[in-house]
Structures are given as C-alpha cells and as structure tokens.
Amino acid sequence: MHAGPTTPAPLAEPRPAGWRDELIALTRLATPLVAANLLQMAVAAVDVIFVGRLGTLELAAATMGVFLFNLLLYAVIGLTSAAAPLIAAELGQRAHAVREVRRSVRMAMWVGVAASLLVMAVLANGERLLLLADQDARVAAGAGRFLDILLWSVIPGVLAGVLRTVAAALGRAGWAFPVTGLALGLSVLANWLLVFGNAGFPRLGLEGSAIASVVSLTGMAAAYLLIFAVDRRLRRFRLFGRWWRPEWSRAREIVRLGVPIMLTWLFEGALFGGAAILMGLIGVTEVAAHAVALNIAAVAFQVPFGVAQAATIRVGLAFGAGDRAWVARAGRTALGLGIGFMGVSAVAMWLAPRLFISAYIDVDAAQNAAVVPLAMQYLAVAAVFQLVDGAQAVGAGVLRGVQDTRVPMLVALFGYWVVGFGTAAALGFGTALAGTGIWIGLAAGLLVVSVLLLWRWSARERLGLLTPRLA
Known part of the structure; x- marks a missing residue:
C-alpha cells in the first residue's frame, strides 16, 4: 500500500x-x-x-x-x-x-x-x-x-x-x-x-x-x-x-542519470574558471575585459538554458508516451527557439558592443580606456560563441529528455577540455592573439560540443535512444 x-x-x-x-x-x-x-x-x-x-x-x-x-x-x-x-x-x-x-x-x-x-x-x-x-x-x-x-x-x-x-x-x-x-x-x-x-x-x-x-x-x-x-x-x-x-531502484536510476549531468556542469563551469586563470596570466586589464564580456554572455545564456530545462520536460513527456513524432517535434521546436534567440543576441552584440559594455563600466572613463577595446574584441568572438552555446545547451536538454546523459558527458569532457581549453591555451600563449585567442578557444570547444550533441540527437533512432528505460 x-x-x-x-x-x-x-x-x-x-x-x-x-x-x-x-x-x-x-x-x-x-x-x-x-x-x-x-x-x-x-x-x-x-x-x-x-x-x-x-x-x-x-x-x-x-x-x-x-x-x-x-x-x-x-x-x-x-x-x-x-x-x-x-x-x-x-x-x-x-x-x-x-x-x-x-x-x-x-x-x-x-x-x-x-x-x-x-x-x-x-x-x-x-x-x-x-x-x-x-x-x-x-x-x-x-x-x-x-x-x-x-x-x-x-x-x-x-x-x-x-x-x-x-x-x-x-x-x-x-x-x-x-x-x-x-x-x-x-x-x-x-x-x-x-x-x-x-x-x-x-x-x-x-x-x-x-x-x-x-x-x-x-x-x-x-x-x-x-x-x-x-x-x-x-x-x-x-x-x-x-x-x-x-526506493533503491529509483535512487540508482537518479544517480545513473544524474552523475553525468553533474559532471557535465562541472566540466563547463571549470572551463570558464580555467579561462579566467589563463586571462590572469596575461594581465589585469585582460581579466577585467574578460569579466565584462563573460557577464554579458552569461545573461544572454539564461534564455537557452531555461529553454533547455523546459525541453527536457517536453521531450520527456513525449518519450514516456512512446510518441516518436512528438519527440522529434518537441526537440526541433526547442532547438529552433533556443538557437533562434541566440542568433538575435549574437547580431545585437556584433552591432552594438559598446552599448552592452556600458551597462557594466563607464566606456568613456579614462581608467577604462584599455579595457573597452579588449571587451569589444571578446564580444566579437562572443557573437559567434552565442549561437554554439545556445545549441549545446538545448542539445544537451533534449538528450536528457530521452534519458541520454552519459555520452553527452563524455562529449562535454572532450569538447570543453581537449578542444576548448587546449585551443585557448595554445592561441592565448602561442600567438599574438592573447586574450582574444582564449575566447576563440572557448568558442571552438562549444562548437565541437554543439555539433556532436546535435549529431547525436539527429541520429537518436539509429543509436537506439528512444527505448524507454524507466525503473
């Protein structure tokens, strides 16, 4: 009972x-x-x-x-x-x-x-x-x-x-x-x-x-x-x-699905923490410009992150119902909404970077004369960064809806740390790009993760991801 x-x-x-x-x-x-x-x-x-x-x-x-x-x-x-x-x-x-x-x-x-x-x-x-x-x-x-x-x-x-x-x-x-x-x-x-x-x-x-x-x-x-x-x-x-x-079987199911999600979030959070450390090795001005640009990107990211949270639920409903057409429609709609918004934000950052930066610092103050142009360079990369960041966030969300978390975790580890951090370190310290190179590295890591996650979503039928695995 x-x-x-x-x-x-x-x-x-x-x-x-x-x-x-x-x-x-x-x-x-x-x-x-x-x-x-x-x-x-x-x-x-x-x-x-x-x-x-x-x-x-x-x-x-x-x-x-x-x-x-x-x-x-x-x-x-x-x-x-x-x-x-x-x-x-x-x-x-x-x-x-x-x-x-x-x-x-x-x-x-x-x-x-x-x-x-x-x-x-x-x-x-x-x-x-x-x-x-x-x-x-x-x-x-x-x-x-x-x-x-x-x-x-x-x-x-x-x-x-x-x-x-x-x-x-x-x-x-x-x-x-x-x-x-x-x-x-x-x-x-x-x-x-x-x-x-x-x-x-x-x-x-x-x-x-x-x-x-x-x-x-x-x-x-x-x-x-x-x-x-x-x-x-x-x-x-x-x-x-x-x-x-x-209910030990359900606890094991939560741990099985949840540990990869936890590690994915840790990998991503640690990547941006690592990027800040790399910036600190270049100079204080770069750290300040990085903080401003990253805060602007983080605000925009809350939209696809919220869409991803909702997508997990919408795709999960369809997955539980065994309705493959609904699964496809829910995933496609979430990806379109999340990536579409980030496309708009990318264009806005590209066209009016000083406007966004002025929300954080006085762009006309003499003490910020070195920070503003660096932040504008980083935002130029962030405009591209926005699209792939939205794609990887919603891509991970729709895959969670079909209870697929382990392989996305491995994708995140490879994309964020092998490609992302590796490229950031190489361009930041091996070329004249410096801080801009670190941002290009972040964008490269997010691009790889988004491409692999979107490929996995598109191949969900061939990979057998739609087989229910409820406890």
Whole structure:
C-alpha cells in the first residue's frame, strides 16, 4: 500500500496537435524558468555588491568562497535534476503516475541530501583547500570563516532546486519566478541588516553576508514546501507521503542519470574558471575585459538554458508516451527557439558592443580606456560563441529528455577540455592573439560540443535512444 491517490495522473500538458501547439507549450514552460534564472543571477550579485563595500580583502574572500560554494551546490542540483526527465516520462506514460512521481521526488531528495552532506564536509575545509591552491593566507582565512556559515545553506539550496525541478515537471513552472524573487528580497534585506548593522542589528561584515545567503536559500526551500502544500495540482501528488521509505531502484536510476549531468556542469563551469586563470596570466586589464564580456554572455545564456530545462520536460513527456513524432517535434521546436534567440543576441552584440559594455563600466572613463577595446574584441568572438552555446545547451536538454546523459558527458569532457581549453591555451600563449585567442578557444570547444550533441540527437533512432528505460 502507499499513501495518496492511485488513479493515473493526466499529462502535464495535452499532446500537441502540431508544431505551433508545441511552441506555445514550450514557451509557457520556459518563460518563468528563464525569468527565474535571470533573477538568480541578481541574487548572486547581491553579496558582491554589499561585501564589495567592506574592502578588497573581504571581497576577495567572498569571491573565492562563493565560487567554491556555487560550483559544488550546482553540481548537486545537477545530480538531482535527473528527476525531471524521469517524472516527465512517468507522466507521459500515464500509468501509475502519482506513485511513480512520488518515488522519483522522494529519492531525488534523498540523493540530494546525501550528496549535500559530502559537500558540507568539503566546505568545512575551505580554508585548507584554498591554501593548497596557493591563495593568500588572509583571503583563505576569510573565505574559510565565510564558508563555515555558508555551508549550512547547502541542504536547503539543494531541496529548493529539487522542488523547483519537480514543480516545473508537474506543470507549475510559474512558481519559480516569485520564489526566486522572494529569495532576492530576503538576500537584499538580510545583507543590509547584517553586513553593516542597520536597524539595530549587529554589524557582522563578511559573516553577515554568509548568514544572509543561508536565510535566502532557506526561505526558497520553505516557500516551495508551502507551495506544494497549498497548490491544488501539486498537493494531490502528496509528494512528502512516507518520505522515510527508500526506493533503491529509483535512487540508482537518479544517480545513473544524474552523475553525468553533474559532471557535465562541472566540466563547463571549470572551463570558464580555467579561462579566467589563463586571462590572469596575461594581465589585469585582460581579466577585467574578460569579466565584462563573460557577464554579458552569461545573461544572454539564461534564455537557452531555461529553454533547455523546459525541453527536457517536453521531450520527456513525449518519450514516456512512446510518441516518436512528438519527440522529434518537441526537440526541433526547442532547438529552433533556443538557437533562434541566440542568433538575435549574437547580431545585437556584433552591432552594438559598446552599448552592452556600458551597462557594466563607464566606456568613456579614462581608467577604462584599455579595457573597452579588449571587451569589444571578446564580444566579437562572443557573437559567434552565442549561437554554439545556445545549441549545446538545448542539445544537451533534449538528450536528457530521452534519458541520454552519459555520452553527452563524455562529449562535454572532450569538447570543453581537449578542444576548448587546449585551443585557448595554445592561441592565448602561442600567438599574438592573447586574450582574444582564449575566447576563440572557448568558442571552438562549444562548437565541437554543439555539433556532436546535435549529431547525436539527429541520429537518436539509429543509436537506439528512444527505448524507454524507466525503473
């Protein structure tokens, strides 16, 4: 016996009659995810804005701490995101969907909490890790104190990530935007109160910012728990019924699909971290120009990333339903939407680079005279970069929809690190291109990954990727 209703759940969306219906369904699902992704970038920027006023040492400590924290937190969220294609396929199959969805959600949370405990152990040794990486001892000590507090937000952060994924898969993606907006508000308020000691609160400085992050992520998790209790559609799944009961076969399925996703995200994140290190070996001006150009590209990337998240669910529904025509239509629509947007953003970057750069720095200030032309060079490469970055993001998303994650992980390892980093290092230090060569290397890596992923998607029938593999 199991808690809750046993009647089959309907599809999260009705089967589309054609590409236009699919485009409408995909856009409806992707829009709040894109908006939430953009808000999440604002949440991450809040700590930098507040801590930056404390001083260079504190900013450096927070930057190092947040980099390590985010790298590991999003790796675990990537691991648990395997719940999305599983839930979508279960809804597409219709049979016993309520029970099967509950199993996936429960085991995603189990796996996420278990992985979070390992991450917390790593973060507790943050100062030692930074010292081993030959960082300044004062920066390492400050980052260590920062991480000693911040590590307590790992579990609520992962649970919020799981519940956001589940809500989207169950047709309630719209909740992502207000919940992330709540997190942004909590982060601003808690930083204002605790970093500088406003409204009678103690002035805690760097540690106050860490507490603010704990408050923000805990607030996100609590908001999602409340939503799952009051939303009529979500409530009928009774997702927290018998939460203590293990389902080891489903846990293994989540790990099997999720570990490659986690490693793919780590490979990509580490590539851009490695590119920043290469820039630092060239010069400070190059690092500043790189940061500006990369932030502009990262904002644009949130659109295909949100489309990819939605595509995993739409393709997963079709995959579970065993409808090959729908699988093809869902994938084709997602790829067209994601790549099409990036084409528009590429043209905009090519035509008006100074306009985008002016959002980050004063392009007419004398102190930025060397930074602006470099950033414009990097954005010229980023215009090409945009198309292939969107293609690889959505390509990975549609393949996840048919539960194909292991080979895409190997593609990412080869493309990002053999081609991408190798080309960046060779052009950056073996030619006069310098920083522009590093950006060409990044674009080359993304191009290889996008071509291989799109080929794999086009060959899905020959490769046998459409055989259901649900537990």
